[in-house]
Amino acid sequence: MPNKHFCQGPFCHTKLTQDRFLKSKGIIRGRYALNTIDSDTDWCKRAKYLCSTRCEMDWLDENMLAVEMRIPVPFITHRRISEGYEKGKNRWGGSCIKKIGGATE
Numbered sequence: 001m002p003n004k005h006f007c008q009g010p011f012c013h014t015k016l017t018q019d020r021f022l023k024s025k026g027i028i029r030g031r032y033a034l035n036t037i038d039s040d041t042d043w044c045k046r047a048k049y050l051c052s053t054r055c056e057m058d059w060l061d062e063n064m065l066a067v068e069m070r071i072p073v074p075f076i077t078h079r080r081i082s083e084g085y086e087k088g089k090n091r092w093g094g095s096c097i098k099k100i101g102g103a104t105e
């Protein structure tokens with residue numbers, strides 16, 4: 001296991017990207033954070049906890065009310081997955097990942 005936290009993005013494990021897709025199991029997996037746990041840069045500390053700007057925005061949207069209310073936000077310590085996906089073709093003939101039995105996006 002890499003020396004990284006799992007991405008804290010609340011929906012990271014639902015984004016349909018090739019790098020999250022594990023074809024042999026038909027699952028979408030949450031990513032690791034961008035930077036390692038022991039990285040010591042001051043300019044982007046959030047990269048130790050999140051994989052992308054999209055997940056940063058999702059985290060803020062999902063959790064800021066809890067922060068304001070002083071409610072602890074759970075720290076994600078395991079790799080989350082979404083099941084039931086397969087590789088398919090989009091409407092232009094390119095490859096995409098889609099829910100099994102569902103329409104392509």
Ligand SMILES: [Zn+2]
Binds near residue numbers: 008012052
């Ligand atoms: Zn993420």
